[in-house]
Amino acid sequence: MSVTSSPDAAAPPGAAQSPSAPALPGWKHVSSGKVRDVYAPTGDGPWAGRDVLLMVASDRISAYDHILTTPVPDKGKVLTALSVWWLKQLADIVPSHLVSLDVPGEVAGRAMICRRLDMYPVECVARGYLTGSGLAEYCESGTVCGLPLPAGLAEASRLPEPIFTPAAKAELGEHDENVSFERVVDMVGREAAEALRETTLALYARAADISGERGIILADTKFEFGQDPATGALTLGDEVLTPDSSRFWPADAWVPGRPTPSFDKQYVRDWLTSPACGWDRRSDQVPPALPDSVIQRTRQRYLEAYERLTGNPLEPTA
Template sequence: MTDTTPALPGWRHVYSGKVRDLYEPDATAAGAALRERHGDVVLVVATDRVSAYDHVLSPGIPGKGVVLTQLSLWWFAQLADLVPNHVVSTDVPEAVAGRAMVCRRLEMYPVECVVRGYLTGSGLVEYRASGQVTGIPLPAGLEDGSRLPEPVFTPATKAVVGEHDENVPFAVVVEQLGEDAATTLRDLTLAVYARAEAVARGRGVILADTKLEFGVDPTTGAVTLGDEVLTPDSSRFWPADAWQPGRAQPSFDKQFVRDWLTSSASGWDRASDTPPPPLPADVVERTRARYLEAYERLTGDALTV
């Protein structure tokens, strides 16, 4: 990994995922002051780590954590009138400034709320096999990158660490959460996508699909948007002027990393148990440039990292 978990005054490290580190207020006076000020919160730190094919790679992508955090904050602001979010404060320790958020601890729903406006990825695989995606019939003749007649909610169950999420029909979510909660999540996911797709399109970017996570805020009882939102790690963004159905689309994410790992240049056998080799400097730099370009195209602002 390219990041360690820094010691942060008032905070105790409790968890590390592939990309994010999670802290909670510690037992010191500083931690007590945090709880007094904010209530039941966690510190979500986006690192520069990059993962692909269930491996965390080395080195990381410099500035990636700042991009993910700042873009999420920008999107939370664009969506504030649609759905509340979990951000409480951006007043964070200097060591993680720009790449961390103090967030309300939510009771998370165990569902990945995925919405697709275009056909690609695992949705394309399902469509080619059955003409459907999570039980939703789609028109014949669609290709990789085709725009769907209307966006579709294609949820996935959250897998345990090291396994893949599984796309499931909406009925499975109803069975798991109840009809009211499942319908609320579906409607909010589609509403967020509709807003974000229009915003992105106005900036020359196609939002092909995205993954959202929701939870209940125990202080208000409201369904609340959590985790990151509408970043290149959770969404497929394509340049609108290069969109061409029938092929893989250029994207604003870690596609350079995936392409290099699966090329003969890497020398890595994905089917083996061996870890991937270190990323070349040019792959790191091109990936970094794509993340920054995504931020700048969407927000209209330059980001110095």
């Protein structure tokens, strides 16, 4: 297991020189992922000698394994603020990597100082509804990650009970691979695998209840965990219950058997695959820049998710 606080820390070639990652006093830029830039403390900064990382959520957006050239304003703030809000709701279930929000002013509102973790190489996915890659596997075999499901389910069907459907982490730009629970046991050991499954389902149950009270269905979500090197405790890392890591559906738009609009980047996906775009996702071509209308609709969807879940508008950065 790598010593990091986020899967985004696995950077593509040249990512450490990303022009989108600002220079920050007291911090050294060490890597960039699809969305986040990761910094380690320097010897002359206020966090010198501490085993922490600065995780900065950019406004970058990715789709179909491409990092798009057009950012979505305020997306990084939404991801950070929503993660922080959820961590407060879940703190009694599992500790998190969050140490402080006292970050450099240049990245205020979209960054967290986090303890380093020994991350498990597993995407811990919980599903309460059938859609996405789970639906594709179900249509082929009647299972999801090897778990048999009742016959007759369709797009957006509610499952009899939430299920743990893990995935093995892939390299940046590749698809994660859905795996069985026994594969997770092989990867991390039975005791750790059972702890990951139990904690994932407990977090999903709490989050689904909270979302439901606000008229939102949490169809599925993924969590990332690691061990705290100092204590050995299972610890929640990375982003938590954001539109990038979850499918949030408006409850009043949910109809089993039909796709449900979600609070995420679906506007981006739809435009990229539309005739108006003209981009072939099967090609090696880089996707074109997003039109302003798609950017603004996507931004509003992220902001709406934050405001409906928390009950508050996103606070402007001072």
